[in-house]
Each structure stands twice: as C-alpha cells, then as structure tokens.
Amino acid sequence: MLYAILCFHDEAEVDGWTREQDDAVLAKRAKVTDPLAAAGRLGPAMRLTSTPSATSVRSGTEPLVIDGPFAETKEQLLGLYVVDCESQEDAVEIAKQLGQDETGGFEIRPVKLYKPSTIGS
Amino acid sequence: MTEIGWIGAALTGARPRALGALLRYFRDLDMAEEAFQEACLRALKLWPEKGPPRDPAAWLAMVGRNAALDQIRKRNRDDPLSDDAEPEDPTDLEADMVERLDGAHYRDDVLRLLFICCHPDLPATQQIALALRIVSGLTVGEIARAFLVGERAMEQRITRAKRRVGTADQVFETPSPAERDRRLATVAAMVYLLFNEGYAASGGEAHIRLPLCEEAIRLARLLLRLFPHDPEIMGLLALLLLQHSRAQARLDADGAIILLEDQDRGLWDRGMIAEGLVLIDKAVRHRRRGPYQLQAAIAAMHARAARPDDTDWSGIEQLYGALEILQPSPVVTLNRAVALAKVDGPEAALALIGPLAEPLSGYFHFFGVKGWLLSQLGRTEDARKAFDKAIALAHTPAEAAHIRLHLDRLMKDSKAG
Amino acid sequence: MLYAVLIYDDEEAIAALPKAAFDRLIANHEGVQEKLAAEGRLGPVARLMPTTAATTLRQGGETVLLDGPFAETKEQLLGFYIVDCASLDEASAAAGEIGKACNARALEIRPVHLFFPGIGLT
Numbered sequence: 001m002l003y004a005i006l007c008f009h010d011e012a013e014v015d016g017w018t019r020e021q022d023d024a025v026l027a028k029r030a031k032v033t034d035p036l037a038a039a040g041r042l043g044p045a046m047r048l049t050s051t052p053s054a055t056s057v058r059s060g061t062e063p064l065v066i067d068g069p070f071a072e073t074k075e076q077l078l079g080l081y082v083v084d085c086e087s088q089e090d091a092v093e094i095a096k097q098l099g100q101d102e103t104g105g106f107e108i109r110p111v112k113l114y115k116p117s118t119i120g121s
Numbered sequence: 122m123t124e125i126g127w128i129g130a131a132l133t134g135a136r137p138r139a140l141g142a143l144l145r146y147f148r149d150l151d152m153a154e155e156a157f158q159e160a161c162l163r164a165l166k167l168w169p170e171k172g173p174p175r176d177p178a179a180w181l182a183m184v185g186r187n188a189a190l191d192q193i194r195k196r197n198r199d200d201p202l203s204d205d206a207e208p209e210d211p212t213d214l215e216a217d218m219v220e221r222l223d224g225a226h227y228r229d230d231v232l233r234l235l236f237i238c239c240h241p242d243l244p245a246t247q248q249i250a251l252a253l254r255i256v257s258g259l260t261v262g263e264i265a266r267a268f269l270v271g272e273r274a275m276e277q278r279i280t281r282a283k284r285r286v287g288t289a290d291q292v293f294e295t296p297s298p299a300e301r302d303r304r305l306a307t308v309a310a311m312v313y314l315l316f317n318e319g320y321a322a323s324g325g326e327a328h329i330r331l332p333l334c335e336e337a338i339r340l341a342r343l344l345l346r347l348f349p350h351d352p353e354i355m356g357l358l359a360l361l362l363l364q365h366s367r368a369q370a371r372l373d374a375d376g377a378i379i380l381l382e383d384q385d386r387g388l389w390d391r392g393m394i395a396e397g398l399v400l401i402d403k404a405v406r407h408r409r410r411g412p413y414q415l416q417a418a419i420a421a422m423h424a425r426a427a428r429p430d431d432t433d434w435s436g437i438e439q440l441y442g443a444l445e446i447l448q449p450s451p452v453v454t455l456n457r458a459v460a461l462a463k464v465d466g467p468e469a470a471l472a473l474i475g476p477l478a479e480p481l482s483g484y485f486h487f488f489g490v491k492g493w494l495l496s497q498l499g500r501t502e503d504a505r506k507a508f509d510k511a512i513a514l515a516h517t518p519a520e521a522a523h524i525r526l527h528l529d530r531l532m533k534d535s536k537a538g
Numbered sequence: 539m540l541y542a543v544l545i546y547d548d549e550e551a552i553a554a555l556p557k558a559a560f561d562r563l564i565a566n567h568e569g570v571q572e573k574l575a576a577e578g579r580l581g582p583v584a585r586l587m588p589t590t591a592a593t594t595l596r597q598g599g600e601t602v603l604l605d606g607p608f609a610e611t612k613e614q615l616l617g618f619y620i621v622d623c624a625s626l627d628e629a630s631a632a633a634g635e636i637g638k639a640c641n642a643r644a645l646e647i648r649p650v651h652l653f654f655p656g657i658g659l660t
Contacts (some may be wrong), residue, residue, distance in 0.1 A: 001395055001398075001399070002584075004584060004586055006608065006615070008608045008609070033654075037656065042654075042656045043582065043656040044581070044582045044620070044653065044654065044655055044656045045653075045654040045656060046540075046542065046620070046650050046651075046652060046653045046654065047650070047651045047652040047653075048542055048648045048649070048650055048651060049648060049649045049650070049651045051648070053648065053649055054646050054647060054648040055626065055629075055630065055646070055647045055648075056644055056645065056646045056647070057630070057633060057634070057637060057644060057645045057646075057647070058172075058643065058644045059172070059637055059641060059642060059643060059644065059645075060171070060172020060173065062172070063634075063637070064172075065630075069646055069648075070544070070546050070613070070644045070645075070646040071546065071609060071611045071613070073609045073611070075608070075609075077544070077615070079652075080618075082582070082584065082656065087402050088399055088402035088403055088406075088593060089402060089406070091593075092593060092595060092603060095595045096595060096601065099595065099597050099601075102597055102598075103597055103598035104597060104598065105594055105595055105596040105597055105598075105608055106594065106595045106608070107592050107593075107594045107595075107607055107608035108592060108593045108594070108595065109586045109587060109589070109591065109592040109607070110395065110396065110399045110586070110587040110591050110592075111584050111585070111586055111587070112392055112395070112396075112585045112586060112587045113392075113583075113584065113585040113617075114582070114583070114584045114585075115571065115582060115583040115584070116582055117580070117581040117582045117620070117655060118574075118575040118578070118580045118581075119578060119579065119580065119581055119622055120578070126555065126556070126559045127551070127555075127641050129554075129556075130551040130552065130554040130555045130556075130559070131548065131551045131554075133551070133554035134548055134550035134551035134552075134553065134554045135550070135551070173643065175612065176612055177548070177551075339553055339554065342550075342553060342588065342590055343550070345590045346550070346589070346590055346606075349590070349604075349605040349606035350604075350605045350606075355605075358590065395587075396587055396588075396591055399587065399591045400590075400591060403591070403593055403605060406593075406603070
C-alpha cells in the first residue's frame with residue numbers, strides 16, 4: 001500500500017538553515033530514500049516552498065483569495081514522500097529515519113488513490 | 122456538484138456536533154431538535170448566497186440557540202404571568218455558548234447524543250432507529266424504508282422511544298473517565314448492532330441494507346475522530362469496513378446468499394479493505410486486544426486471501442480462540458468450529474459444537490453449520506434434519522434459500538452415491 | 539515550475555455526500571486530470587485516506603507516536619495535484635478548475651521547491 005509521509009516543520013527554523021545545514025539534511029534523507037528508490041518503493045517526493053509563497057482560495061459564491069497557507073499552524077506542511085510500504089509500522093519506521101535528530105513531525109497517511117505523473121510521458 | 126448537494130452534506134456532517142451542543146444547552150431533546158431544524162432552514166437560505174461559514178457546526182448551534190431563545194421570549198411576551206422566565210443577558214449567553222462549543226466539549230456532546238439513544242429500556246431496534254433519526258438525521262421515511270415498516274409505524278416507534286429516553290440530569294454532567302469509557306462501549310455496541318441490522322437484516326426481504334451499513338460506518342468514523350487513540354474503536358471501524366467491503370459479492374442476482382468461499386473476490390472493495398487493514402495496524406500498536414480488534418483481525422485474514430484456498434484457517438481458529446477467552450459466547454465457539462473443521466476436519470468440529478445444541482437451539486446458523494458438518498461426514502439423514510431445522514429458523518428468504526441449496530446438493534449427492 | 543495544489547475540505551461532510559454526488563465529484567476530477575494531462579502539465583495526483591487512518595510522529599526532545607493527523611483543523615488535507623505551470627496565474631487557473639470539480643472548501647497553491655519523481659510507482 002502507498003503511504004504519504006507528510007513533513008511538518010517550523011518553517012522559520014527551516015528557512016533559517018544555512019546552506020551547509022540544508023545540504024546535510026538532504027544528504028541524511030537521501031540515505032533513507034536511496035535504498036527505497038533502489039527497491040522501487042519510492043514514489044514522488046517533494047519539498048514545498050515555505051508558506052508565505054502560498055496562495056489559498058476559499059470557496060464560496062465569491063471565492064476568497066488569501067495570501068499564505070490555508071491552515072495557520074505552528075508547524076507547516078513543507079514536503080511529502082509517497083512510499084510503498086508493507087504496513088503502517090513500516091511507514092512509521094521510515095518516517096523515524098527521515099526525521100532522525102530533527103524537530104517537527106511527520107503525518108503518516110495511507111493513500112487511497114494515486115495517479116503517477118503524466119509529464120513527459 | 123450542485124450547491125444543495127454540498128449544503129446538505131455540510132449539514133449532515135455538522136449535525137452531531139451542533140445538535141449535541143444544543144442538547145447540552147437546552148437539556149431537552151425536542152427543543153434541541155427544533156432549534157437545529159430552524160438553524161438548518163436559515164442555513165439553506167443563507168449559505169448559497171454567502172458561502173459556508175468557517176465552522177458549520179458552531180454556526181448551526183449558535184443560530185439554532187438564538188432562534189429558540191427568540192421563540193421563548195415571544196411566548197413569554199404573550200403570557201405576562203411567566204415573567205420569572207426572563208431570558209438571561211444574551212451577551213453572557215453568547216460568551217457561554219462559545220465556551221461550550223469549544224472543541225473539548227464536542228467529544229462529550231456527541232457521545233452524549235449517541236448515548237441517550239442507547240437507553241437500556243429500549244429494545245435494540247428502537248435504539249438504532251432513534252440514533253438514525255437523531256444523530257444521523259435520516260428522515261422517518263428513510264428509516265421506515267430501511268426497516269421495511271410503514272412510515273406511520275416508524276413515526277410512532279420513534280416518538281415512543283424519545284419519550285422513553287428522557288434526559289436525566291446526570292447525563293449532562295461532564296462524565297468521569299470511567300463513565301466516558303462506559304458510554305463509549307455502549308455506543309460502540311449500538312453502532313455494531315446498526316451495522317448488523319443492515320448486514321443481515323433480522324426479518325424482512327432485503328438481506329443487505331446498504332444505507333444502514335454505510336450509516337454505521339459513518340458513525341464509527343465519527344467515534345474514532347472523537348476518540349482517536351482508542352484501539353477498540355479502530356477495531357470497530359476496521360471490522361465494519363472489512364465486512365462491508367464484501368457487500369457487492371455477497372448476494373447473487375436473485376438475492377441469494379453467496380458464501381465467502383464462492384464469492385467473486387474481484388468484487389470486494391479494495392479501498393475499504395486497505396483502510397481496514399491500516400486501522401488494524403494502528404490498533405495493534407496499542408497492545409490492548411479487544412473483541413472488535415479480534416473480529417477485525419479475523420475479517421482481515423479473509424480479506425488478505427486472494428483465493429479461498431489461501432485462507433489461513435489455523436490463524437482464524439486461533440483468533441476465535443482468543444475471542445472466546447475475551448468474550449465467551451456459544452456463537453463465537455460455533456464460528457471457531459467452522460475454522461476448526463477446515464483445519465482438523467468435520468469430526469473435531471462436530472465434537473466442539475456438541476455442547477452448543479442447547480444454548481443455540483433457536484439459532485439458524487447453528488443448524489446450518491451442523492448440517493454442513495454432518496453432510497461432510499456422509500451422515501445424510503442427520504444432515505437433512507439439521508438443514509430442515511435451519512430453514513424453519515431462517516429470518517430472511519435469502520437465508521432459507523441458501524440452506525435449500527445445501528439440501529438440494531445433499532440429496533443429489535446421496536442419490537448419486 | 540511545479541505547483542502543488544493542496545485540497546482541503548471537511549471530511550465529515552464529504553463522508554455524508556450521497557453516493558451519486560460523490561461519484562460525480564470523482565468524475566469531475568477525472569475530467570480536469572484528462573485536460574491537464576493532455577496539455578502535458580499533470581504531475582502525480584493523490585487522494586489520501588481519511589485522517590482517522592493517519593498516525594503522527596512528533597519529534598524534538600522525545601519522539602512520540604500519536605494517532606490521528608498532525609494538525610487538528612476544521613478542514614483536512616484530503617489530497618493534492620502537482621501541476622506544471624508557467625506562472626502563479628496559470629496555477630491559480632488550474633486550481634480554479636480543480637476547485638470547480640470538487641467544490642472543496644479551500645485550495646492551497648504552493649510552489650514546489652524540490653521534486654523527485656521517484657521510481658517504481660510510475
């Protein structure tokens with residue numbers, strides 16, 4: 001089953017990382033994702049820009065366009081991984097490895113329907 | 122989607138919370154329902170124009186409460202003698218209401234709403250009918266159709282049930298953790314009953330009544346959202362999803378029951394199965410086994426088997442064994458016997474169900490299983506007697522037809538042999 | 539640039555939709571996807587299970603595993619589209635189409651900073 005691992009972090013902290021810190025995080029995470037990719041278990045993964053660059057649209061007769069994220073939370077959704085896992089436990093284990101020595105958290109949510117990218121196909 | 126479609130869905134989705142808050146406020150079911158009704162009417166007028174409010178449940182509770190208070194004021198003005206019922210300062214009330222609508226209250230409000238439907242004096246079917254009316258917001262007509270009774274009869278049944286539940290003061294006190302657990306267990310049992318009422322209708326023509334099953338799943342989801350850490354509620358939702366995943370495969374075109382091993386597994390709903398399996402995974406982590414989790418685990422064993430021959434019967438037998446310890450009942454033993462027959466053969470299973478003859482003397486499935494075991498042992502005459510008994514006890518034509526099929530097969534085999 | 543269009547709605551209201559309305563919603567989505575795919579702009583699309591199926595890992599100091607979603611909100615993240623767009627205007631237009639398809643309470647349009655297509659699941 002496919003699981004989405006949603007990454008939540010305090011963006012003020014993440015945006016404050018130096019280039020070296022950022023590279024170190026990516027390198028650390030690659031150690032987790034490379035074997036998953038090699039096993040054909042890694043779906044798309046992405047990092048989103050921090051929420052000030054978001055635009056939200058609240059629906060209604062007159063849709064309301066808001067600058068910024070939809071949900072105001074202490075930590076922000078900053079990225080996600082889609083991973084093929086045997087079980088919830090398996091997915092939790094991967095999230096633990098991804099977040100080793102970090103603050104913030106991960107939401108592990110099974111994917112009900114997934115359609116791969118059609119770009120370039 | 123039509124505008125009315127989403128407004129209807131938003132009202133249904135918000136109903137338990139809004140009505141729960143109103144009941145807490147007025148401490149009177151009829152008054153709370155009237156207030157909610159009024160709020161819905163206003164929502165239907167205002168929402169298409171202005172768009173949905175940020176928090177529909179809070180909006181409905183607030184508007185409903187104000188509308189009801191206006192009504193009371195009007196009545197008081199018409200009746201000058203009752204000036205002792207002078208309404209409180211509305212600003213105070215508002216602040217109070219906002220406080221009451223705080224998320225922390227929602228859980229107890231919704232639980233209370235469900236719990237009062239489970240009044241012990243009410244027979245199970247009335248508890249269910251009441252919950253469908255009050256919590257789910259189904260119309261009397263819809264409920265009557267689901268129960269295959271006339272609308273008038275259902276109306277009377279619900280009115281009587283409402284009068285019965287009353288609303289004793291202690292229901293409104295914030296429950297202690299132990300009391301909350303007790304309420305949750307009672308409500309969970311009612312939701313499971315509701316599902317079973319839909320799954321194997323007790324009497325009546327339709328053997329599976331989908332709307333009842335779907336409503337039960339919605340209520341189980343609601344409970345899990347209120348109690349996200351309770352492994353038994355995870356187990357309950359998993360159980361319902363896993364059982365319901367087979368709904369499309371359980372009956373043939375004529376409405377006859379298709380046994381699990383004869384079902385077209387391609388018709389099983391994979392999405393429901395996947396969600397059920399995840400919930401079991403989540404529940405296991407808590408290491409607190411319970412009856413719903415065990416039953417869900419059994420359903421999962423079937424769901425995981427791509428073909429009937431892949432079924433892990435010995436695993437199922439063990440799970441029923443664990444369930445027997447946790448919740449001893451002759452029906453559980455009967456189910457274990459079916460699994461045991463697959464593992465150790467019909468003789469062992471027959472020995473296991475021997476002592477059940479008395480407690481299950483009026484139980485359709487007991488005689489169905491007994492007949493099935495006897496026929497495997499070549500005891501045709503005894504098998505026929507058991508099947509005859511089963512037919513006499515069948516609740517629905519589908520059940521009876523299913524046994525007749527067994528019987529026909531038995532007779533044919535015995536003639537051939 | 540890739541944009542993520544995050545779909546937020548009240549999952550209890552979605553669960554209360556009659557089947558016909560829900561099926562129509564899914565069909566609408568498929569219409570939007572076909573159009574975006576024909577334009578060569580549609581990245582991966584996912585619908586998530588309800589938040590009752592979620593587990594959350596919280597870190598910092600002690601690591602704790604919790605049941606349920608990370609953020610308790612009135613509307614829940616129900617799914618996302620990744621769309622290749624030249625500008626925010628284009629992305630907003632795509633989000634508008636998606637919004638029309640499902641009448642979701644809200645859509646968030648967020649530029650994707652880094653994207654790994656992943657292998658295997660394609």
